[in-house]
Amino acid sequence: MRQTYLFTSESVSEGHPDKVADQISDAIVDLFLSKDPEARVACETLTTTQKVVLAGEIRCKGVFEDGKWTDGALEEIEQTVRAVVKKIGYEQDGFHWETFDFENYLHAQSAHIAQGVDAAGNKDEGAGDQGIMFGFACDETPDLMPATLDYSHKILQRMANDRKSGAAPFLEPDAKSQVTLRFRDGKPEAATAIVLSTQHAPGYDEGEKEAELKKYVKDVIADILPADLLSDETVYHINPTGTFEIGGPDGDAGLTGRKIIVDTYGGAAPHGGGAFSGKDPTKVDRSAAYITRYLAKNIVAAGLAKRCTIQLSYAIGISEPLSIYVDTHGTSADGVSDEAIEAAIRGMKKLGGLTPRGIRMHLGLNKPIYSRTAAYGHFGRKADGDFFPWERTDLADDLKASLG
Structure with a gap:
């Protein structure tokens, strides 16, 4: 690194x-x-x-x-x-x-x-499609997510809450954020640039109203990012194009599944290519991406690595994954190899297997929980006061024991 x-x-x-x-x-x-x-x-x-x-x-x-x-x-x-x-x-x-x-x-x-x-006779439920899925975790934040994405999400969540509560009535629903951090030895050291574009009410693109909007955005950023990351050298680009009154579907067409990097790890890890939203959990694009995040997070939470990427692959109609791949990016604990982690995952009886049905049963995915995932990321956050099931770290002790 x-x-x-x-x-x-x-x-x-x-x-x-x-x-x-x-x-x-x-x-x-x-x-x-x-x-x-x-x-x-x-x-x-x-x-x-x-x-x-x-x-x-x-x-x-x-x-x-x-x-x-x-x-x-x-x-x-x-x-x-x-x-x-x-x-x-x-x-x-x-x-x-x-x-x-x-x-x-x-x-x-x-x-x-x-x-x-569908399951039939002696045939177990098969994967809904072929494909590759990735999960990732790192120790940059308490929720074991990439810091740049974590802060980008939280800035926009705060602004949406303020818009809906009336604390920032000049905001409209469409917005984008972007956070650039300088890292040293794998840890965030400074925020070098922050970009924020937000749809706004008429008139907030000039004079005192523009100044009010920009001050509000900077105040939100200061509340979200740790103070030691911000300095006089941080560059802010707030509504850099000027006016942003026309937004949402009126400003640009929208399609399901075009924000898969926003949905996952902000570019800090690979993505298999399949979108999540709109798919029931028999589709491994969704369920296997959730279980790989769960496994990667538990590996980091267990102290077995500081960073972990996991890949699974499937064939349509086939229950068992075709491959399991673990990469700890040279950050694994002493005496713990990536191959040993792969073997521990394969042998983890508590997991119940990595078949589509096994994943659904272990994580409880046959429930109507997906609307909450569809904005501000599928990983590393709480929704309605609780973590998603794939964010649990209840496998960490078992992993440590099997690799101890």
């Missing part, structure tokens, strides 16, 4: 058009799982000026049966979509929760996909 370097991560707010799409897709996942814990969902969302479009494949008892929608299902789906946009806060001429045009093109899941995924 280099002794000194700069690293940058970005985040986007819940009002960013791609994040609006992610939240709608995951609200549909939650709706279906609340009706049927074994529902199959692959829901993609498009958002643009005064329009939301759903497309994808589903199977769900009580909602979509024998190729037909049940009574009231279509109305409930539309109500769910509008409720998401209302909660985010869009009541603008170019995108209003109550008046946007809504189109629903969800349809039955392919029978050829279903035969590979």
Whole structure:
């Protein structure tokens, strides 16, 4: 590892058009799982000026049966979509929760996909697709996340809370943040640059109102970042383009799954390429990414490494992963090899295996918990006062014991 370097991560707010799409897709996942814990969902969302479009494949008892929608299902789906946009806060001429045009093109899941995924006879439930998934953890923050991404998320979360509470009424839902830190010996040493672009009410792009907005943003940054990282040398770029009144889906089209690096580790670790939002947990793009984060976090929490990347790979219809790969980036504890950690994971009976069903059962993924994941990252944070199940560190002692 280099002794000194700069690293940058970005985040986007819940009002960013791609994040609006992610939240709608995951609200549909939650709706279906609340009706049927074994529902199959692959829901993609498009958002643009005064329009939301759903497309994808589903199977769900009580909602979509024998190729037909049940009574009231279509109305409930539309109500769910509008409720998401209302909660985010869009009541603008170019995108209003109550008046946007809504189109629903969800349809039955392919029978050829279903035969590979469903358990049948002596065949266990298979992976919903082929692919590679990565998990990561590091000791840069208490939640074992990359510091640049952690601060980027928290700045925007704070601003969203202030907007909704009325503490910052000049803010509108769309926003982006970016934090650059200088690292020394793997630890954050200084914030060298911070970029913040936020949609705002009319008039907050000049004069005293612009100064008020910029002071507010700097105050939020000062509250979020540790004081010793900020100095007179920190460079701030706040709304660097000037006016930012037109935002959200009215300013740019949004699509599910376009913010996968924001969703994971801010570029500090590889990404397998598959998005999470809109997918039920039989899709290993989602569930295997969660279990690899869980494993990597427990390895770091156990003191077995300061940084850890884990990869799993799957084939569609096949239960067991094709490969398990561990890389501690030269930070593992004395006498603990990456190969030994791989072997410990394979032999961990408490884990219940790394099959799609084993993952779902161990982490309790067949529940409607996904709307909460769809903004400000899937990892390293609490939602509604509690950590997601893949953020638990209840495997740390077992790992230490098996490698002791």
